[in-house]
Amino acid sequence: MKFDVIVVGGGHAGIEASYIAGKRGLRTLLITSHLDLIGQMSCNPAIGGIAKGNIVREIDALGGAMAKITDVAGIHFKMLNQTKGMAVWGNRAQADKKTYRTLARKVLESQPMIFLLQGLVVGIVSEGGRASAVMMDSGEEIQATSVVLAMGTFLNGVAHIGLTSFPCGRLGEPPSKYLTESLTELGVQSGRLKTGTSPRIDGRTVDHQKMSVQHGDAKPWPFSFSSERPPENRSVCWITKSSSETHKIILSNLDRSPLYTGKIKSRGPRYCPSIEDKVVRFGERDGHTLFLEPEGLDTNEMYLNGLSTSLPFDVQVLLVHSVPGLERAEVTRPGYGIEYDFFPPTQLWPTLESKVLKNLFFAGQINGTSGYEEAAAQGLIAGINAAEKILGGELLVLGRETSYIGVLIDDLVTKGTQEPYRMFTSRAEHRLVLRQDDADERLMPIAYQKGLISKEVFDARKRVWNLKTEYKRRLFDEKISPENWNNGASASSVIRTKTQASQLLKRPEVGIDDILSAIGEEIEDREVRLGVEADIKYSGFVEKEKERLEQFRRMENEAIPETFEYQSLQGLLAESKAKLSQIRPRSLGQALRIPGVTPADISVVMMYLSKQKHVSRETTVNQ
Amino acid sequence: MESTRTIAALSSAAGVGAIAVIRLSGPQAFSIVEKCIDSGRAFRDSPARHVKLYRFICPSSGKPVDQITAVKFFGPNSFTGEDMVELFCHGGEIVVEKVLSVLIGEGAYPARRGEFARRGFCNNKFDLMHAEAFLGMIESRSGKEYESSLEALMGTSAGRLVGWRERVKALLRDVDASIEFPEEDDVRKSSSRYIERIVEIRKEIEMEVEARGKSHIIEKGIIIPIVGVANAGKSSLFNMLVGYERSIVHWQEGTTRDGVGEEVHIGGERVTILDTAGLRDTDDPVEKLGIRKTIEYVSKAAQVIWVTPANSPMTHIEESLILEKAMGKIAVVISKKDLAEGAEKAEMCGEKKIPFIRSCLIDKGARDALVDFVAEVVKSRIGSLETSSLIRTKRHEIIAKRIIEELKGGEKAVAEGEEILAASLRRVLADFGELVGDTTNEDILDSIFSRFCIGK
Numbered sequence A: 001m002k003f004d005v006i007v008v009g010g011g012h013a014g015i016e017a018s019y020i021a022g023k024r025g026l027r028t029l030l031i032t033s034h035l036d037l038i039g040q041m042s043c044n045p046a047i048g049g050i051a052k053g054n055i056v057r058e059i060d061a062l063g064g065a066m067a068k069i070t071d072v073a074g075i076h077f078k079m080l081n082q083t084k085g086m087a088v089w090g091n092r093a094q095a096d097k098k099t100y101r102t103l104a105r106k107v108l109e110s111q112p113m114i115f116l117l118q119g120l121v122v123g124i125v126s127e128g129g130r131a132s133a134v135m136m137d138s139g140e141e142i143q144a145t146s147v148v149l150a151m152g153t154f155l156n157g158v159a160h161i162g163l164t165s166f167p168c169g170r171l172g173e174p175p176s177k178y179l180t181e182s183l184t185e186l187g188v189q190s191g192r193l194k195t196g197t198s199p200r201i202d203g204r205t206v207d208h209q210k211m212s213v214q215h216g217d218a219k220p221w222p223f224s225f226s227s228e229r230p231p232e233n234r235s236v237c238w239i240t241k242s243s244s245e246t247h248k249i250i251l252s253n254l255d256r257s258p259l260y261t262g263k264i265k266s267r268g269p270r271y272c273p274s275i276e277d278k279v280v281r282f283g284e285r286d287g288h289t290l291f292l293e294p295e296g297l298d299t300n301e302m303y304l305n306g307l308s309t310s311l312p313f314d315v316q317v318l319l320v321h322s323v324p325g326l327e328r329a330e331v332t333r334p335g336y337g338i339e340y341d342f343f344p345p346t347q348l349w350p351t352l353e354s355k356v357l358k359n360l361f362f363a364g365q366i367n368g369t370s371g372y373e374e375a376a377a378q379g380l381i382a383g384i385n386a387a388e389k390i391l392g393g394e395l396l397v398l399g400r401e402t403s404y405i406g407v408l409i410d411d412l413v414t415k416g417t418q419e420p421y422r423m424f425t426s427r428a429e430h431r432l433v434l435r436q437d438d439a440d441e442r443l444m445p446i447a448y449q450k451g452l453i454s455k456e457v458f459d460a461r462k463r464v465w466n467l468k469t470e471y472k473r474r475l476f477d478e479k480i481s482p483e484n485w486n487n488g489a490s491a492s493s494v495i496r497t498k499t500q501a502s503q504l505l506k507r508p509e510v511g512i513d514d515i516l517s518a519i520g521e522e523i524e525d526r527e528v529r530l531g532v533e534a535d536i537k538y539s540g541f542v543e544k545e546k547e548r549l550e551q552f553r554r555m556e557n558e559a560i561p562e563t564f565e566y567q568s569l570q571g572l573l574a575e576s577k578a579k580l581s582q583i584r585p586r587s588l589g590q591a592l593r594i595p596g597v598t599p600a601d602i603s604v605v606m607m608y609l610s611k612q613k614h615v616s617r618e619t620t621v622n623q
Numbered sequence B: 001m002e003s004t005r006t007i008a009a010l011s012s013a014a015g016v017g018a019i020a021v022i023r024l025s026g027p028q029a030f031s032i033v034e035k036c037i038d039s040g041r042a043f044r045d046s047p048a049r050h051v052k053l054y055r056f057i058c059p060s061s062g063k064p065v066d067q068i069t070a071v072k073f074f075g076p077n078s079f080t081g082e083d084m085v086e087l088f089c090h091g092g093e094i095v096v097e098k099v100l101s102v103l104i105g106e107g108a109y110p111a112r113r114g115e116f117a118r119r120g121f122c123n124n125k126f127d128l129m130h131a132e133a134f135l136g137m138i139e140s141r142s143g144k145e146y147e148s149s150l151e152a153l154m155g156t157s158a159g160r161l162v163g164w165r166e167r168v169k170a171l172l173r174d175v176d177a178s179i180e181f182p183e184e185d186d187v188r189k190s191s192s193r194y195i196e197r198i199v200e201i202r203k204e205i206e207m208e209v210e211a212r213g214k215s216h217i218i219e220k221g222i223i224i225p226i227v228g229v230a231n232a233g234k235s236s237l238f239n240m241l242v243g244y245e246r247s248i249v250h251w252q253e254g255t256t257r258d259g260v261g262e263e264v265h266i267g268g269e270r271v272t273i274l275d276t277a278g279l280r281d282t283d284d285p286v287e288k289l290g291i292r293k294t295i296e297y298v299s300k301a302a303q304v305i306w307v308t309p310a311n312s313p314m315t316h317i318e319e320s321l322i323l324e325k326a327m328g329k330i331a332v333v334i335s336k337k338d339l340a341e342g343a344e345k346a347e348m349c350g351e352k353k354i355p356f357i358r359s360c361l362i363d364k365g366a367r368d369a370l371v372d373f374v375a376e377v378v379k380s381r382i383g384s385l386e387t388s389s390l391i392r393t394k395r396h397e398i399i400a401k402r403i404i405e406e407l408k409g410g411e412k413a414v415a416e417g418e419e420i421l422a423a424s425l426r427r428v429l430a431d432f433g434e435l436v437g438d439t440t441n442e443d444i445l446d447s448i449f450s451r452f453c454i455g456k
């Protein structure tokens, strides 16, 4: 048996990796422990959010599957931050977990070149410095040219509920053994991280009177740039708060918490702390907000977002009952903490290929990230590059100034991570140019050129871009006279002379609808209308950032050869040498981002580089 | 890497010397200097490595700045390997800064530490051993080291700088938290007072920059106008202080019609005393111009001497044009004490805590007491002028001013959106970073997580 690409793990990373490789016509095998659980959402039933929603859009622009699945599986859509500028909007959907799994599998099965296999991979076989096959628990060896690893939280996973702990990959599923050891033997280093999840509740036992309802948007936004029909809201969420009783229960049971007795030693995510952490670190405040989210349409089960905990089951029940509206609630599944192996991502190239073993790619939670979207994004890039390795094209590395995916991967491979890494918009230094509404314009040209999206999809989007350009030109050319404007305008937006429509639109208090009605124009498509508005409103600020952006690009374009030798450089501290030799940055820009490497170090490297360039130029001349 | 920029910097030691050397390097080195020389052609036509004398001017105003000599070096035959100009101006700090700011105004960038040497090396002007020797001397090893040396250099004042940076960071943290976690109550409560917080920081930095301006005043010597109504005895006092009959003294009102300045040493300080046109209603157009100037002096000077005769009551003009405008920086000479008591005026000064002396200005014997009085006034004034130990060089000043502008942009951005505000604050932090070290995005996130209870 031989495949072009083998993907290990049918989680969100594995789905994207196998999907894109299969789409490119490569014989692809997805091996996963349980075929019915492909696309399982291990934690909360939501896709997207601030920054994460943007990643989902980028995945779609690059030909991935997540956005399209979410548009159909979603049952509650809400664009967050709509009161703020469009650069920081983020779409979020509550998904029906079962539909999500069904669709994920269907998407894979719709590709003729993708094959599925249930089983556990227990080892990686290498040959001449590159991965050549995977070893199955059945003893079988399956060969492949490229291998993508995406085992999530399963590697030597241990779950904790109170002081009880047991081996587990995800509650109810066995952990994955031997694979970490096989990789360590090959020279890959591993570490350990922790994450946790909340208890689930029987929705029939909830008293909604004591909660407030959260509806989706009146007109939901799709995630995909080519969704066939608009997404629909089919359910609601509920909001409540923990009480002072909740906090008392926690404080009096800390001696039974694996987190506070020192039983769990690995680092968990700070932005997704357990309720124990919140109460201990931040005190009561006036209660901590909790969200009740539907797990699906066919079930009453609700996810209790905000109450992530690894306290014992009996304490969890007390906790739940202390929350207004949940006094009589039945717990269907306990919350738990889980510890698992990960592989510090500084061992990867920005292509997500291992520096230790060629043709071996790592993606998802095993790289120290957390979150479905982060996992999917890495899976996609790993899949694209695993395929490219075979097809012979240039491997894809996205820039920090073109995408959140670029920021994500660059952060991982340059800085590594001490805790499960999650994306935030503030991780991007060029946030204003990374809008969720223009991810297609940013990335589709690359995707199309690399054969990741079809001509039809690309052309359809091009028509939208052209439309936007046309309207923008229109607003640039059109002048609005005081007579047409001042009547009804707020005091601050009154004009004295004829004013360019686009200029007027740049004022904070003016919206596109005001402008359109003043010039007697209509843009029916909401996406186009708001896109035009955002482009114009941001243009001045983007211009301001331009110098910074160009400086950034210049540094990114100063390439450092892969074989560059740091050890012999004079004027570098031993520590800096060690860091540079480990990361082996591809550009001066990346080198500058390595923690602990100073601008002075960089100028030394720069000098040697230009020396080298000069020498090689001279030798060519001499030859 | 950034060799498309033309850079400029003082290349001789900082401080006062007979001559200072300013270097420019880069593609526009020649054209920038050419613009700043009033016989630009002569410079353009001068061959390499020829020294010539020029008048250095400010191109926008046409005003002369200094007399200089300049030499051109054509790349690659220069220290940096690029087109270079070495420009010799007079070695005073003020001259140097003026010349530099004119060059920067014309498009040169302030060079970073070691940038000339770096360019030289990149262009193969000297070998590596050589370059490393430069480097070790010029470049600090790390942001931390730089920060600590800055600290040492500046003493306690650096604490203020760090304080500003921390406050901008805290502000950015609150803005970013509000962007990242819109559904968290804890965060929502903190996202307020943005404008006040920015204005507070900006004002403090502005004061520091202003203080630097004041230290210039002191270096140049402060200017003290003598003002008052016509015939009060201003010219008499002026002559007394400068020690000879510099101004015409006459019983006619309106004798002095233009400001007359004279530099003197009083109380160990260098001071320029200005005789001015007396304030009165007049139809004489020339005198009117003189009076307008006097009013300007009153508003601009750091110290004013007001002469008022003892034998006439205070006039409305004195009240509104002098007393009110110069409150806090005024000293009073009550003249003609031989003709009247002047008790009312003395009482008023006492009440308002204004230093004053009663004197007869036609009595030569009064001179010593008057000089002592003015010396005391000058000393306490100079003592009260705050100077900046924080913003000491042109480079600091340029960055500080950039920060001030950016903060003003930030104030506007509060209405434009939190993400715009955040971008603006990030640029401020980058500027602070250029001064003292770096702030990373991680710092902000760390600060968010330590401050807010976040996470569902």
Ligand SMILES: Cc1cc2nc3c(=O)[nH]c(=O)nc-3n(C[C@H](O)[C@H](O)[C@H](O)COP(=O)(O)OP(=O)(O)OC[C@H]3O[C@@H](n4cnc5c(N)ncnc54)[C@H](O)[C@@H]3O)c2cc1C
Binding pocket: A008, A009, A010, A011, A012, A013, A014, A031, A032, A033, A034, A037, A038, A039, A040, A041, A042, A043, A044, A119, A120, A121, A122, A150, A151, A152, A153, A154, A155, A169, A170, A171, A176, A177, A179, A195, A196, A197, A272, A336, A337, A338, A363, A364, A365, A366, A369, A370, A371, A372, A375, A376
């Ligand atoms: C308890 C828990 C709490 C979490 N909490 C959060 C949270 O608070 N916030 C957040 O953003 N995210 C959280 N998540 C993380 C989120 O579920 C993951 O980030 C995301 O699912 C990772 O995707 P992945 O593709 O990397 O791995 P997963 O979705 O975990 O998928 C891994 C897949 O690999 C398969 N597999 C594993 N080992 C093998 C093997 N040897 N051979 C074959 N197949 C194998 C598994 O069966 C599984 O299908 C949590 C996850 C868990 C389990």
Ligand SMILES: Nc1nc2c(ncn2[C@@H]2O[C@H](COP(=O)(O)OP(=O)(O)OP(=O)(O)O)[C@@H](O)[C@H]2O)c(=O)[nH]1
Binding pocket: B228, B229, B230, B231, B232, B233, B234, B235, B236, B237, B248, B249, B250, B251, B252, B253, B254, B255, B256, B257, B276, B277, B278, B279, B335, B336, B337, B338, B339, B359, B360, B361, B362
């Ligand atoms: N008795 C007496 N006469 C004085 C005194 N001071 C000045 N005078 C006389 O007052 C007249 C005006 O003096 P100036 O010094 O010219 O007055 P001024 O303020 O310069 O007047 P203008 O230039 O016209 O504004 C002259 O005749 C002086 O001699 C004084 O203290 N006592």
Ligand SMILES: [Mg+2]
Binding pocket: B234, B235, B236, B247, B248, B249, B255, B256, B276, B278
């Ligand atoms: Mg006079």
